[in-house]
Amino acid sequence: MLTIVAPLYNESAVLDSFCQRLLPVLDQLQEQTRVLFVDDGSQDGSWQLVMRLAASDSRIGGLRLSRNFGKEAALTAGLDHVRQGAAIVIDTDLQDPPELIPQLVEQWAQGYDVVYATRRNRLGETWLKKTTALGFYRVMARLSDLAVPQNTGDFRLLSRRSLDALQQLRERQRYMKGLFSWIGFRQTAVQFDRDPRIGGRSKWNYWRLLKLAVEGITSFSTAPLQLATWVGLGSAALAFVYGSWVLGRALLFGDVVRGYPSLMVVILFLGGVQLLALGVIGEYLGRNYAETKQRPLYFVDASIGVPVPSAADPVMSATDTPSQS
Template sequence: MPRLTVVVPAYNESAVLTAFHARLSKVLDQLPLACDVMYVDDGSRDDTWSIMQSLAASDPRVGTLKLSRNFGKEVALTAGLDHVDADAAVVIDADLQDPPELIPQLVEQWQAGYDVVYATRSARAGETGLKRFTAAAFYRTMEMMSDVAVPRDTGDFRLLSRRALAALGQLRERQRFMKGLFAWIGYRQTSIKYMRDPRLAGATKWNYWRLTQFAIEGITSFSSAPLKLATWTGLAAAVLAFLLAVKVLVKALLHGDPVPGYPSLMVVVLFLGGIQLLAIGVIGEYIGRNYNESKQRPLYFIEEEHRPGARTPLHTEATLQD
């Protein structure tokens, strides 16, 4: 019988984990597959880990993975997928914004021959207009600037076949933008539409500062467009400055007009200085990413691991993963 693993990264999700597992269990009970769940605790500070242990004790299908600290969702997701030994894996968040009841449709498309089946949001309930606008702007910006076609309005909720998992496992870059990596591996991909629900309980971990950093991460990881933009902006500024200099010179020679003084000079200096600093900042982002990659640090450390069906920890000391 084909085997399916559901990977659930979580950080401070104690308020919703029990309800999430109850809904997920009902879905897995109905699937004609051998199913298990891998919960990944990304260094939570609340009772998330103890709840995961309780779920593992009451349900033999549950495995748990505890990272040594908070490495971020992208790395926690990578850790969970690294520990999948199944024919396919489904990635889903624990906040119940992505309904587990959609998993059978993902499985159906997988059995029809697709390697990656991603869920695309047709609506985003429970979010402000500003959040919806910025999310739409991000995905459309990625679509224009990225070297890889990243699906619009699509999060991490998706199914990956065995060979898609194997391909993804070979991508060990430190600056991880998983939505882009899912698209980069290629293979046969399709989507299904769904309406995203509001968070059931708890608070979102994504404020606008973190979302901005995430957007910069995605753009710089999968596109060199910002570097090209800095080049063309500098060229446009130089051409504009040359034309303005010619105009001033012609007016001074033909009409005897005095050359504009201090105020206009300051405007030009500040304008060109701002463009230069912006360009240096863009270059710095790329240099910083190369610096982090060159250190070749492990992506994460495992503090404790329980395989599905296991009653005792398999690893109780730190384990490193490249």
């Protein structure tokens, strides 16, 4: 069994084209296949389109979340509902070509548990988007002990034991690319050229990408806290040296009221450093607060062609309460 998990949010403009390219690829595979769409609270009729597609092909199923929980939660919901076999994660915007799936399956057949698709070229993306993405991966590699593959998105194949491992990771602040790497097992890459979007608009603006970058760094590294500590120590040392110099000059040459500009610079510098350190501490404290509440990762509002898990299921009962429609 091979399940294609496709999270989506307001993607009605591309769903038909996605299925037209995906289903012929699945027809060529020897494995039994199905497609699981996860609608993350779309407002453009995407769910109605998923229902129509499911009615036309028995291999297609869907989950509709009760609201927009974010892509990481939607992806988690889809993977949680893969109860047999392996899964392939792919976006519906066709930037990740479905024609690459047989190569992922081939590597899986050779014994790899995680087969991720690495982008050789990122067609249709601006110079700024490529530069900031490269910068993030480099910062992540420096700050974290976790080796996250560069230029690699969510497009990948996950074996059964990889999925079982992921279902044990129920943290609320989720950076899925990091979790995919953190579980370990045998992993390999398949190179491809990423295509531009065929329709619709990307939901990932720079603000959301920045939030995701902060999520990834704070989820897998304490380096920002350590940096705040070292910056604080350095600032304290500079302030001590400067204070000693001011005191020595006053003792030797008298107390002359001068240096107001330099005094303001020092005060503003130390105040800025303190606020920066408090902000970093606040980011980690906020994540601890979210974890202690133990809220479910998502709720399922409706499902099509997806078995409803029993209440005794240790994963599903702790994460959602799906309903059948």
